Amino acid sequence: MSEPRSPITDPSREVTLPDGRVVSVAAGMSALEIAKQHELPRRGRAIAARFNGRAIDLHAALPEAGHLSLIYPEDPDALEILRHSTSHVMAQAVKELFPDTKIAQGPAIEDGFYYDFRRDEPFTDEDLEQIEQRMREIVERNLQIRRHEVAKAVAERMFEQEQEPYKLYFVREKSGPVASYYEQGGFRDFCRGPHVPSTGRLGAFKLLRTAGAYWLGSEQNEMLWRIYGTAFATEQELDAYLQQLEEARKRDHRRLGKELDLFSVQEVAGSGLVFWHPNGTIVRHEIESFLREELTRRGYVFVTTPHIARDQLFRVSGHYDYYRENMYTLRTADDEELVLKPMNCPGHVMIYDAGLRSYRDLPIRMAEYGTVYRYERSGTLAGLFRVRGFTQDDAHIFCRPDQIVEEIDGCLELVEAVFRRFGFEDFRFELSVRDPGNAEKYAGTDEEWNAAEAALVTALDRRHLTYQRYEGEAVFYGPKIDVKVVDAIGRPWQLSTVQFDFNLPRRFDIAFVDQDGQRKQPYMVHRAIYGSIERFFGILIEHFGGYFPVWLAPVQARVLPVSEKVSEYAESVLCRLQQAGLRAECDRSPDKVGAKIRNAELAKVPYMLVVGPREADSDAVSLRIHQQGDQGSVAVDAFIERARSATAERRLQP
RNA sequence: GCCAGAGUAGCUCAGUGGCAGAGCAGCUGAUUCGUAAUCAGCAGGUCGCGAGUUCGACCCUCGCCUCUGGCUCCA
Known part of the structure; x- marks a missing residue:
């Protein structure tokens, strides 16, 4: 019987150096000593060592044979x-x-x-x-x-x-x-x-x-x-x-929100509740219209559900038990309890369940800009990023088991298509699956989970997306994919989510009649692209630093008359812009052009149209683009065409 | 919720136990001007709200409201 190896019986060990050399070193020698003895390059600059993948002190003795390298200050770890x-x-x-x-x-x-x-x-x-x-x-x-x-x-x-x-x-x-x-x-x-x-x-x-x-x-x-x-x-x-x-401080959406007159939060009304000013409302409407078009193109249907409902609805859904601390409740004069909806899902299930569904009806992709209210602790509120009343671009997909891969694939395609339009290029996908060692905490059968997790993986692979897999991170009602999007200054934001839900179909006992005449439970997928409109709006402000692309800009063009002598022409240009459907205004102040330009730049108006006698004579405008400067003279009709196409195509550049 | 910091004109911010300040914005007038600020004048305030201390509180004390940064990412 041989003795277990010990430093005494085994006084030396083999260490592989970064250059591939395999050397024999005495037990008890430190990483730094080995580096010196074998003249590893730049050893004087090293701050630590890596041994068999683990970071260790330079003075640490190597406990066994293995691979040794040095960690320099510029290394990622x-x-x-x-x-x-x-x-x-x-x-x-x-x-x-x-x-x-x-x-x-x-x-x-x-x-x-x-x-x-x-x-x-x-x-x-x-x-x-x-x-x-x-x-x-x-x-x-x-x-x-x-x-x-x-x-x-x-x-x-x-x-x-x-x-x-x-x-x-x-x-x-x-x-x-x-x-x-x-x-x-x-x-x-x-x-x-x-x-x-x-x-x-x-x-x-x-x-x-x-x-x-x-x-x-x-x-x-x-x-x-x-x-x-x-x-x-x-x-x-x-x-x-x-x-x-x-x-980041300069781009802070709270600061820009005030400067650009986009939104406010009022002390008398309560914290975490957003007032959308006219300028902010324009941006919001554009964000919503864009997604609505994309959804329509992909076969979604739109619904509208009530803001309050009997407590019973949220008792059946389970929210009343699990989500109570975050829910606002109201009591009527006849002592009925009503709940201000914290989620849209139960409402969508109501609409699904309002009729008998055939397998031929599926998938149903049901979408709503649903405003929800959730009580959040005062200390967690932050600008538009964490509020108490917000609108989700919420949708629920009800489908058959054979449709789930296609539906998940569709969600992922949508995510990329939507965010690329805002100039986001860097996406991080995170797959959360269940913890197999803890099966009893999950709603849904093994079969359902296996199918759902496989569908998520298949869809990710099919779209050639790289993703992180998180074991045991799934919520109790189903596996999910979360999407993080990296903004213009490199900050990742968690926006989209695609989640299976095995809980609600069961609780509400919803069904469809299959080909064989049997009632079966549909798969339900919850998904949001922007997440919260409020939060996404805040992120967009910071992403663009307040310089919205033309299609989002509250004011797309401002006419700047050089003097009151050309005010008549300026007004006629303004009128033509507005007739063409552009959001335009005219600076009628007695300021000099320099001041007018400065004010328009500060207001981050994409197009500035300087007009003076020269332009009035030639039916033109002198075009200036924000952050870029003077673009020279352009015919009014040519400018209108340019601005309209930038808007219609939702181009990022003016 | 808890801890720290903050709240003064529409905005950005000075200020002191003894009459409340600036710049920008606003209004009025003059200027009619060519690519990031024309000049002059005027007006603008419950100093977050409520109590208390004091002869006297924007200032000191207490309570409340709101905002900001945080509240186990290997000892």
């Missing part, structure tokens, strides 16, 4: 390490400046890092500056960051002595028999790592804001103070990120 280490430096700075502070946790997150602290006073902006300053000093000190591994009990004693109750909690809850902690200049943090080898390797960082955060994210727990920051490999990347934040 370096960012997480840089940010995590920067968060430790921030915690050290806070402990140095405010020794009574207790540290909780400080991970790297999507675009930066945070650290949660407990202390009596909140952090002020001045504190933040001071902390950042101290962090730079710690970087300057270039402290060694070292990993230590100790028995769990030792770690517990250590954090107990340091009076760090949150760290103690993590050691107790999360540590195996061996706990790892990191130490730099006397600052210790229970942490998995990996980290950069010394604080001097950090530098391009900035603290961004403070926030309250519940301990472990639970409202039952005390609130800690969180500091958010971000870090990058280089100052240039940090600057670029900060500039991107600035760009």
Whole structure:
């Protein structure tokens, strides 16, 4: 019988280097030592190593044979390490400046890092500056960051002595028999790592804001103070990120919504309820008309359902039990309870069920711009992105089992066709399927789920779409595909969703009569393209930065007379534009052209038509396009043709 | 809901325990002008709402409303 291999009996191991060399190294040698010995290129710049696919410290000894490579600051997975280490430096700075502070946790997150602290006073902006300053000093000190591994009990004693109750909690809850902690200049943090080898390797960082955060994210727990920051490999990347934040701020739909007079939210009326001004309403109508045309072309039918209904409807659907906290209810004079609809699905099922359906009637693609009201907690409301009253471009497809692939395919085709028209090119598809280990929590039979999941996959494959698959992420009533769309400044937004629903057909016991005369249950697919019109409108404002394409622009053209001497001609041009169906207006102010142009540019009007005596003599306009400038003289009819086609074809460019 | 910050003219924002301020927008007048701001004058306010402290509160205290950023993405 052979002994299990141990470092003593097996003092060396084979390691494959990035250049393909296979070398034998002594047990206990660290990644950095191996890199030095075998003269790996740029080893001085490396911040960590990757061993058998896992990121490890440069000082970590290799536990077994395998593949070793170095991680450089510019590598994609370096960012997480840089940010995590920067968060430790921030915690050290806070402990140095405010020794009574207790540290909780400080991970790297999507675009930066945070650290949660407990202390009596909140952090002020001045504190933040001071902390950042101290962090730079710690970087300057270039402290060694070292990993230590100790028995769990030792770690517990250590954090107990340091009076760090949150760290103690993590050691107790999360540590195996061996706990790892990191130490730099006397600052210790229970942490998995990996980290950069010394604080001097950090530098391009900035603290961004403070926030309250519940301990472990639970409202039952005390609130800690969180500091958010971000870090990058280089100052240039940090600057670029900060500039991107600035760009996003300039495009903020709340700001542009006010500047362009698109919508408002009124304090007296209540929060989360949107008032659409004339300009915003034009854009909204155009967005809706466009999709309505696309749906009509694809065989959808339109319905309209009531905003309120007896509680009974939502008891049958199950919403009354599962969705109650979000529902508004009303009580009538004769003590009847009515519910303000939070979803359109039950209404559509009502219409489906209003008659006997034959297999020949299917599929039925039933669409509605359905306005729903949902109570959302005040703290979650945000501009148009999260509101309490909103309109869904909702549709439900009722179909036979043999039609599901075709229907899903149709939904995916529609998604791309619609968003490409707005200039979105980058889509991310996410497939959520059930957790096979937890079958009892789902509505619907195995057979139904298998067919539905297969249909989603088949449709995705047929359209050659790449997608992420999420096991166990499906909601209880059916599998789904969510679609994220990336906007002009690279931000992904979850918009469309295509979901099977095995719950409602059963609850309402809807059916169709099949070829064989049997009553059978149809498949029901819930799908939305824009999702919420309000939210999508907000996204569009930010996507275009307020510069709507001609077909969406509230005012498409503004006539700018050079002086009152040509006001008669200006009015005649305006009249012809309006007769041609264009949304146009005339600047009748006594301003000079320069001012008129400036005002039109600020109002983001796509076409500016400067008219003076020269144009009046030649039945022309001098065309200026926003953000582009003077385009020269154009005959009025030619301009009208151009503007009409840009509108009719829904072109992105004026 | 909870934490922090904020709320002053239509908009963007100064300001102080003792008469409320600017720029832009608006109105009036002059200017009639060629591709991102013509000049002058006038008007504009329950300083988010409600209490309290004070001789006196926009300012200090408390409550409420609204907005903004957040509220477990490996210890």
